[in-house]
Amino acid sequence: MDETGRHPLRVVLRQAQRVLARAGVASPRVDAELIAAHVLDVDRGRLPLVGPLDDRTVARIDGLVARRATRVPLQHLLGHAAFGPLTLAVGPGVFVPRPETELLHEWGLAALRGVSEPLVVDLCTGSGALALALAAARRDATVHAVELDPDALAWARRNAEERAADGDRPVVLHAGDVTDPTLLADLDGRVDLVVCNPPYVPLATPVPPEVAGHDPARAVFGGEDGLSVIPHVVRTAARLLRPGGAFAMEHDDTHRDQVLALLAARGGFTGGTALDDLTGRPRFVTARRTG
Ligand SMILES: C[S@@+](CC[C@H](N)C(=O)[O-])C[C@H]1O[C@@H](n2cnc3c(N)ncnc32)[C@H](O)[C@@H]1O
Numbered sequence: 463m464d465e466t467g468r469h470p471l472r473v474v475l476r477q478a479q480r481v482l483a484r485a486g487v488a489s490p491r492v493d494a495e496l497i498a499a500h501v502l503d504v505d506r507g508r509l510p511l512v513g514p515l516d517d518r519t520v521a522r523i524d525g526l527v528a529r530r531a532t533r534v535p536l537q538h539l540l541g542h543a544a545f546g547p548l549t550l551a552v553g554p555g556v557f558v559p560r561p562e563t564e565l566l567h568e569w570g571l572a573a574l575r576g577v578s579e580p581l582v583v584d585l586c587t588g589s590g591a592l593a594l595a596l597a598a599a600r601r602d603a604t605v606h607a608v609e610l611d612p613d614a615l616a617w618a619r620r621n622a623e624e625r626a627a628d629g630d631r632p633v634v635l636h637a638g639d640v641t642d643p644t645l646l647a648d649l650d651g652r653v654d655l656v657v658c659n660p661p662y663v664p665l666a667t668p669v670p671p672e673v674a675g676h677d678p679a680r681a682v683f684g685g686e687d688g689l690s691v692i693p694h695v696v697r698t699a700a701r702l703l704r705p706g707g708a709f710a711m712e713h714d715d716t717h718r719d720q721v722l723a724l725l726a727a728r729g730g731f732t733g734g735t736a737l738d739d740l741t742g743r744p745r746f747v748t749a750r751r752t753g
Contacts, residue, residue, distance in 0.1 A: 474524075497539065526539050535676050537552050552617060562712070567596060581655075587635070593618075606646060640691060651701075667688075696728050
């Protein structure tokens with residue numbers, strides 16, 4: 463506290479960082495700064511310009527830091543997550559979109575180059591991240607998104623309404639199950655791009671407290687071996703895609719060979735390719751539907 467009874471921000475941040483580091487938070491400095499920026503309603507980059515804080519503001523920052531120290535995801539505390547150029551509302555009941563999934567978005571966009579008015583399907587949409595990012599980047603696209611969990615679907619709906627209000631073509635949301643062999647049957651053989659980030663973590667895999675306690679289990683775990691949903695996604699994609707249509711799916715870094723084998727066994731795909739994430743781990747497969 464300074465002589466006027468106010469608190470220099472750097473002191474508040476240093477204390478917050480200590481609390482978060484003790485709690486095992488992976489990026490204590492970034493999280494402390496983002497929480498302070500949120501409370502102060504400024505961009506993180508402008509924090510150095512902020513003057514000393516009053517007791518009430520410090521209490522609000524400390525309160526959020528204390529919750530973050532119990533490993534509530536930062537995005538739940540802020541109420542939103544960044545996904546590519548989008549800011550999506552997230553909170554309890556929906557999977558927080560991850561930066562690595564942006565690679566799927568970029569691959570999908572590249573695959574649509576030269577296709578006008580593309581028809582796109584995002585299976586297992588969660589917050590709507592992939593579907594909404596694709597719709598934002600391709601205003602001529604018709605994008606369908608499927609989600610099984612009603613809570614997650616409610617977040618997707620909220621995000622979709624916000625994007626549509628901002629001028630994007632509305633995404634068509636479906637309450638549906640990717641294991642249903644009749645899912646979106648009216649689109650059979652017509653879709654230009656299918657993307658999917660399904661649940662794929664094997665049940666016994668240890669996950670951080672943010673995931674274990676706050677991401678819905680149905681969004682994360684794909685049964686005993688992590689592969690309970692993926693074969694259905696492959697089957698559905700094969701049915702929906704037109705000849706030459708593109709398919710991209712995220713998977714666990716231990717599943718590359720099994721997922722490529724599933725694609726080969728299903729048949730109807732060509733050019734099955736494994737892609738690495740930015741840390742060099744195999745995390746995606748891509749392929750094209752044969753004619
Ligand atoms: C890993 S999350 C991905 C969410 C979003 N695509 C993203 O990348 O942020 C998987 C999502 O699939 C949904 N899901 C799980 N099983 C499903 C099924 N059988 N059919 C449709 N959606 C399912 C979960 O509820 C969850 O929202």
